[in-house]
Amino acid sequence: MSADEKFYVSYNSVHKICQKAAADILETQGKPDVIIAIGGGGFIPARIIRTFLKKDGEKNIPIQAIGLSLYEDMGTGQDKIGKEVIRTQWLDFGSLDKHFDSLIGKNILIVDEVDDTRTTLHYALSELYKDVQNKAKELDTSSSGTKFSVFVLHNKKKAKRAELNEEQMNGGTYLSGKDVDDIWIAYPWESHDIDAHTEKAKAQGNY
Numbered sequence: 001m002s003a004d005e006k007f008y009v010s011y012n013s014v015h016k017i018c019q020k021a022a023a024d025i026l027e028t029q030g031k032p033d034v035i036i037a038i039g040g041g042g043f044i045p046a047r048i049i050r051t052f053l054k055k056d057g058e059k060n061i062p063i064q065a066i067g068l069s070l071y072e073d074m075g076t077g078q079d080k081i082g083k084e085v086i087r088t089q090w091l092d093f094g095s096l097d098k099h100f101d102s103l104i105g106k107n108i109l110i111v112d113e114v115d116d117t118r119t120t121l122h123y124a125l126s127e128l129y130k131d132v133q134n135k136a137k138e139l140d141t142s143s144s145g146t147k148f149s150v151f152v153l154h155n156k157k158k159a160k161r162a163e164l165n166e167e168q169m170n171g172g173t174y175l176s177g178k179d180v181d182d183i184w185i186a187y188p189w190e191s192h193d194i195d196a197h198t199e200k201a202k203a204q205g206n207y
């Protein structure tokens with residue numbers, strides 16, 4: 001594949017990657033208590049993987065959506081939190097506390113579509129970890145049982161700008177559906193012509 005060519009991914013292949021990943025996660029980590037989807041790319045994989053993480057008769061795993069954008073131009077604006085990442089949406093603590101007793105002690109699965117420079121995942125993990133620490137302090141309890149795992153559909157094989165802190169993951173695992181070369185991945189939910197997109201994905205074997 002040439003460098004200027006895109007890697008086309010079909011809905012079908014996304015579904016199959018999620019199915020396989022769910023089996024791996026159930027085996028290594030057990031069923032997550034909550035899924036945190038990084039939007040917008042993590043929303044659809046998060047919803048699909050939930051299907052395969054749940055057995056018949058079990059309750060649905062709650063999905064919390066967070067929104068993060070990478071900010072290339074470093075500035076000092078108020079809306080920029082962290083180094084290069086902007087929070088556009090964060091956890092719904094009201095709902096978490098009311099229905100779910102916070103994230104403390106939970107088996108948490110963070111889902112995004114692609115791990116490119118790893119900046120976004122690093123930010124999400126470290127901020128969620130901080131939130132749990134703060135909440136535990138507030139409640140005068142221990143956060144030691146809290147575990148974070150990460151699932152992405154695709155991981156780009158390249159030098160990363162940030163790493164995931166294993167201590168923060170606390171035994172949680174990092175799982176990528178597929179490790180791919182460092183080229184642009186075209187996801188089906190971004191396509192304006194899904195038939196042509198799917199044909200290209202098929203031609204590349206991503207079906």
Ligand code: 5GP
Pocket residue numbers: 041070112113114115116117118119120121183184185186187190
């Ligand atoms: P990061 O560099 O922080 O790992 O990735 C930041 C975000 O950039 C991803 O969540 C994704 O939204 C976007 N991104 C990075 N590489 C690609 C790609 O190849 N295709 C698409 N569609 N989005 C990408």
